[in-house]
Amino acid sequence: MRSSRRVPPHSGAPALRSFDAVVPVGSGILLPLVLIVGISLTDWLSGPQTYLAPLMIMAPALAGVSTTWRRTLGIGVAGLVAQLALLPYDEVRLPDSGTLLWSQLIAYAVGSLFAAYMAWHYEQSRRVFAAVHSVAEAAQRALLLPPGPEVGDLRLAVRYVSAADTAKIGGDLYTVVETPHGVRALIGDVRGKGLDAVQTASVTLGSFREAAYDEEALTRVAQRVDASVARHMAPGEFTTALFLQFNDPGQVGLLHYGHVPPLRVATDGTVTSLDPPDPWVPLGLSQFATGAPPRPWQETLGADDVLVLCTDGVIEARSAVDGSFYPLAERAGVLAAASADNLEAAVERLYADLLRHTGGSLSDDALLMLVARS
Known part of the structure; x- marks a missing residue:
C-alpha cells in the first residue's frame, strides 16, 4: 500500500511576499567624478602646504572598471585639469619642484591610459561573453x-x-x-x-x-x-x-x-x-x-x-x-x-x-x- 505523507497547513503563518532581485548598478562616471571633486576640496581646505593632487590617479583607475574606455579617458582628462588648477594654490612652482611635478604628471597620464586600455579590454570581453551567452540560451531553448x-x-x-x-x-x-x-x-x-x-x-x-x-x-x-x-x-x-x-x-x-x-x-x-x-x-x-x-x-x-x-x-x-x-x-x-x-x-x-x-x-x-x- 502506498502511503502519502500529509503536511499540515500552516495556520497563522505570516504572508510572504515575492521580492525583486536588486542588481548593483555600475558606478559609471559618477563615483570617479565625486572622487576628483572630493580630492580637490580636501586639498583646498587643507591649505597651500598640502598637495593631494597625486591621489587623482584613483579616479581613472575606478572608471576603468566601471565604465567605457572613452569615459575613462574623459575622467583622466578631468583629473589632469583639476591637478593643474591646484598648482597655483598649492604653491607648487616648476623651478623648485619641476622634476617631481613632471614625473607625477607623466605617471598620472600613463596610469590613465592603462585604465582606458583595461576598460576597452573589458568591453571586448563582455561582447564575447554576450555572444556566447546568447548562443547557449538559444541552444537551451531549442532543447527544452x-x-x-x-x-x-x-x-x-x-x-x-x-x-x-x-x-x-x-x-x-x-x-x-x-x-x-x-x-x-x-x-x-x-x-x-x-x-x-x-x-x-x-x-x-x-x-x-x-x-x-x-x-x-x-x-x-x-x-x-x-x-x-x-x-x-x-x-x-x-x-x-x-x-x-x-x-x-x-x-x-x-x-x-x-x-x-x-x-x-x-x-x-x-x-x-x-x-x-x-x-x-x-x-x-x-x-x-x-x-x-x-x-x-x-x-x-x-x-x-x-x-x-x-x-x-x-x-x-x-x-x-x-x-x-x-x-x-x-x-x-x-x-x-x-x-x-x-x-x-x-x-x-x-x-x-x-x-x-x-x-x-x-x-x-x-x-x-x-x-x-x-
Whole structure:
C-alpha cells in the first residue's frame, strides 16, 4: 500500500511576499567624478602646504572598471585639469619642484591610459561573453522547447535556473506535450552539469517526445526513454525522471524513476507528498535492477489543487544561515495554496522564497514547475 505523507497547513503563518532581485548598478562616471571633486576640496581646505593632487590617479583607475574606455579617458582628462588648477594654490612652482611635478604628471597620464586600455579590454570581453551567452540560451531553448502557459486542459508555470549560470544551461529537463493519449509530462534531472548533462537531457527529451505520441501505455513510453538513455549515457551515469499522464478528469497517472516525489497542494494549504508505491531506479540503471519494471499509479488532482514538481536542486538547496535543506513541503502550503488561477505568481513566490533561504544563489540546477487543471 502506498502511503502519502500529509503536511499540515500552516495556520497563522505570516504572508510572504515575492521580492525583486536588486542588481548593483555600475558606478559609471559618477563615483570617479565625486572622487576628483572630493580630492580637490580636501586639498583646498587643507591649505597651500598640502598637495593631494597625486591621489587623482584613483579616479581613472575606478572608471576603468566601471565604465567605457572613452569615459575613462574623459575622467583622466578631468583629473589632469583639476591637478593643474591646484598648482597655483598649492604653491607648487616648476623651478623648485619641476622634476617631481613632471614625473607625477607623466605617471598620472600613463596610469590613465592603462585604465582606458583595461576598460576597452573589458568591453571586448563582455561582447564575447554576450555572444556566447546568447548562443547557449538559444541552444537551451531549442532543447527544452518550453511549453506555453496552457497545454491541453492544463495550466503551467515554470522557473528554471542552471548552476552553470554564465551559460544558462544545465541538466534539469522538463516537457509537457498533448498527445492522442492525453497530456503527458516529463520532469527529470541528469546527473552532472555542463555540456555532457545537456547532451543527455537532449536524448531523454527527444526519445520522450517521440514515444509519448506513439505509445498508448505510459509504461511503454518510460521503457523506450530508459532504453535510449542507457544507450547514450556513459557507464555509471543516470537520469532521475517522473512521468505524468493527464487523461482522466480529476486524476493524474504517475510513473517513478528515482525522481523527487511531487507535492499536491489543496486550497486549504494541506500538502500531500505523492510517494510512489513502486519506487524504481533512475533512467539508465534498469539493467542493474531486479524485479518487474514499475507500474503507473493514480492520484486525484482536483480542479483547485496545485501539483508542485521540482528537481533535487530545490529540496537540497542549503540555507545560508544554518545549512539546512529547503523545506519545500512546508513552504508550498503557504505559498501555493489556492493559486490554481494564478500559477505564475505562485511559482514566483516559491522561487523568491528559495533564494531567500539560500541567501540569493543556488549551487545546483533547480527546476520548479506548478501544474493545475484549466
